[in-house]
Amino acid sequence: MASADFEEKREIAMSDSASAMRRLIAYARPHLKEFLVVVALVIVYILTQVIQPWLVKIVIDKDLIVKHPVLQPIIAIGFAYLAINIVGLFANFMQNRRLQWIGQRIVRNIRNDLFQHIESLSMRFFDTHETGRLITNVSSDTNVVSMFFTNFLLSVIQDGLSIVMVMGAMLLLDWKLALMSFVVIPVIVLISVLFRNKLRESYRFTRSQFSRLIGYTAENLGGMRITQIFHQEAKQFDQHTELNQRYTKGNISEYQWSVLFNRTFDTLGNLSVALMVWLGGMAVVHRSIEIGVLYAFTSYIRQFFNPINSLTQQWNTLQSSMISAERIGGVLLTKNEIPDPVEPVVLHRRVADGQFDVEGRVRFDHVTFGYSPEKMVLQEIDFTVEPQSFVGFVGETGAGKSTLMGLLTRFYDVNQGSISIDGIDIRRFSQQDLHRLIAIVQQEVNLFSGTVADNLRLFRSEISDRAVQQAAEIAGADEFIRALPGGYQSWLTAKGANLSLGQRQLLAFARALTLNPRILILDEATASLDSHTEMILQQGLTRIAEGRTTLVIAHRLSTIRQADMIYVMDHGRIVERGNHRDLVAQQGYYAELVRKSSPTTVEDAE
Ligand SMILES: Nc1ncnc2c1ncn2[C@@H]1O[C@H](COP(=O)(O)OP(=O)(O)OP(=O)(O)O)[C@@H](O)[C@H]1O
Numbered sequence: 073m074a075s076a077d078f079e080e081k082r083e084i085a086m087s088d089s090a091s092a093m094r095r096l097i098a099y100a101r102p103h104l105k106e107f108l109v110v111v112a113l114v115i116v117y118i119l120t121q122v123i124q125p126w127l128v129k130i131v132i133d134k135d136l137i138v139k140h141p142v143l144q145p146i147i148a149i150g151f152a153y154l155a156i157n158i159v160g161l162f163a164n165f166m167q168n169r170r171l172q173w174i175g176q177r178i179v180r181n182i183r184n185d186l187f188q189h190i191e192s193l194s195m196r197f198f199d200t201h202e203t204g205r206l207i208t209n210v211s212s213d214t215n216v217v218s219m220f221f222t223n224f225l226l227s228v229i230q231d232g233l234s235i236v237m238v239m240g241a242m243l244l245l246d247w248k249l250a251l252m253s254f255v256v257i258p259v260i261v262l263i264s265v266l267f268r269n270k271l272r273e274s275y276r277f278t279r280s281q282f283s284r285l286i287g288y289t290a291e292n293l294g295g296m297r298i299t300q301i302f303h304q305e306a307k308q309f310d311q312h313t314e315l316n317q318r319y320t321k322g323n324i325s326e327y328q329w330s331v332l333f334n335r336t337f338d339t340l341g342n343l344s345v346a347l348m349v350w351l352g353g354m355a356v357v358h359r360s361i362e363i364g365v366l367y368a369f370t371s372y373i374r375q376f377f378n379p380i381n382s383l384t385q386q387w388n389t390l391q392s393s394m395i396s397a398e399r400i401g402g403v404l405l406t407k408n409e410i411p412d413p414v415e416p417v418v419l420h421r422r423v424a425d426g427q428f429d430v431e432g433r434v435r436f437d438h439v440t441f442g443y444s445p446e447k448m449v450l451q452e453i454d455f456t457v458e459p460q461s462f463v464g465f466v467g468e469t470g471a472g473k474s475t476l477m478g479l480l481t482r483f484y485d486v487n488q489g490s491i492s493i494d495g496i497d498i499r500r501f502s503q504q505d506l507h508r509l510i511a512i513v514q515q516e517v518n519l520f521s522g523t524v525a526d527n528l529r530l531f532r533s534e535i536s537d538r539a540v541q542q543a544a545e546i547a548g549a550d551e552f553i554r555a556l557p558g559g560y561q562s563w564l565t566a567k568g569a570n571l572s573l574g575q576r577q578l579l580a581f582a583r584a585l586t587l588n589p590r591i592l593i594l595d596e597a598t599a600s601l602d603s604h605t606e607m608i609l610q611q612g613l614t615r616i617a618e619g620r621t622t623l624v625i626a627h628r629l630s631t632i633r634q635a636d637m638i639y640v641m642d643h644g645r646i647v648e649r650g651n652h653r654d655l656v657a658q659q660g661y662y663a664e665l666v667r668k669s670s671p672t673t674v675e676d677a678e
Pocket residue numbers: 199443444449467468469470471472473474475476596
């Protein structure tokens with residue numbers, strides 16, 4: 073078995089289970105009153121069930137086996153039987169409805185918390201967690217946990233009470249016979265314990281296969297274009313078939329074990345009834361009990377087996393919800409590595425335009441950073457960007473340019489050194505403020521399902537339609553947005569498949585401008601624009617940059633030719649700095665880049 077399964081296979085330590093359980097219970101606590109109503113309804117229901125055989129016993133012993141049976145009391149009891157049944161039905165219906173309601177509510181809360189928590193986690197979390205598994209966490213794990221509140225709790229309350237009340241009725245009827253029938257209890261427990269491990273093991277196997285299958289499917293659907301372009305369908309299909317096969321096998325084995333378990337139980341129940349008929353029959357013959365009592369006992373022993381059977385079946389539910397609860401708990405317990413300060417710096421807003429009153433001086437003070445402790449990606453980065461200036465970053469792929477910007481937005485925190493805005497360490501801002509100060513436009517544009525306008529203002533309703541449109545005009549996106557069938561109200565899909573790459577890029581620019589940040593980061597943002605669009609943007613760039621600090625990562629040197637300052641990066645270090653003219657004159661790395669790129673990339677249209 074692959075090592076990925078190890079996590080699923082590991083035995084649940086007692087403390088893990090206990091804390092997972094505690095976490096679940098904490099969600100149920102606000103619904104305590106409703107649970108009590110359910111318990112009351114359950115008691116009513118079970119009483120109606122326990123009374124029924126007793127009524128029949130009365131009819132048999134008092135009214136039927138006497139010399140001259142009278143019809144009237146029999147009819148009366150018949151009606152009582154019917155009435156009790158109706159009450160039981162009603163109580164049972166209400167109890168199920170209530171419990172479902174509570175269960176669904178609890179799970180809704182868990183799902184919300186989980187989603188909110190995942191959203192708040194740092195980028196490092198997403199580096200190390202597959203999206204497919206997270207989807208399983210949020211969707212199916214929460215569903216499994218909901219079964220804890222509906223199936224499991226219901227069974228524990230209902231079946232538990234049932235057993236107790238049936239046992240009580242049996243003791244009341246004839247304690248000796250009752251004690252004799254209780255002998256089967258240890259046998260039942262023993263058998264359920266024996267089956268437990270087997271069921272748990274096969275359940276876990278199936279679950280882990282399922283989440284792998286889902287993860288694989290999700291990743292594949294996401295990368296469908298690549299699969300088709302490289303004609304990998306057959307290969308991907310083979311892998312899918314294999315995963316699917318394992319899942320099927322797991323499922324079948326799980327069902328086989330549970331069927332075996334159930335039938336063993338049924339057989340045991342039948343044997344007990346036979347034993348009861350034998351023992352009780354002898355007692356009836358010796359006239360130590362009445363025949364009605366024997367009838368009631370054989371009914372009770374059935375009533376007594378059913379709840380035990382369903383209780384032990386719930387072991388499965390408990391197991392699976394524990395595993396799911398642990399997985400959910402694991403995510404919920406993951407601490408955000410990028411914490412907000414306890415007392416964040418309070419930023420004032422300007423009266424004129426409501427913007428933060430921040431100049432926008434960005435300082436990297438001897439910053440060293442690595443995604444993992446072994447390998448530092450940035451070394452001793454030290455520079456200051458003056459307020460409202462326009463600076464460029466160039467360097468080979470993998471040099472660390474995007475990483476630098478990720479640090480400024482606090483997707484990650486520095487290992488050494490510090491980053492400040494207007495002399496204030498960015499770790500002292502609340503992240504919400506920081507992310508309103510800084511906007512970033514990346515090559516990969518993420519759109520959300522919603523209208524164009526929603527996507528531009530990122531669902532922030534306080535931004536007016538006019539502001540959205542103005543930003544789009546400056547970014548050069550207005551023209552194509554108006555040409556869309558619904559204009560600014562056109563519906564976009566999450567992947568933005570109904571837009572071209574360049575159009576998406578323009579939207580990203582427009583979005584950044586709509587948010588009106590003090591500091592704007594453009595990461596390779598012009599790479600996917602055609603030369604016409606790029607020209608529009610190029611012209612707009614000066615306007616975009618106006619009044620804010622702009623940091624631009626560019627492969628096309630034309631974008632940053634006019635920059636106040638250009639930083640040349642290589643292997644995580646800044647190796648050259650200066651404006652275009654100075655750098656060319658230096659005859660170093662930058663000059664080399666210019667020589668290589670000028671005949672093709674800059675002048676040529678694509
Ligand atoms: N999430 C990540 N986890 C681990 N390592 C990463 C991660 N992102 C980037 N790296 C590594 O950090 C180094 C710098 O990457 P970065 O993305 O900053 O380069 P870049 O200069 O933006 O390159 P490009 O021009 O190709 O965009 C690379 O060696 C890369 O492998």
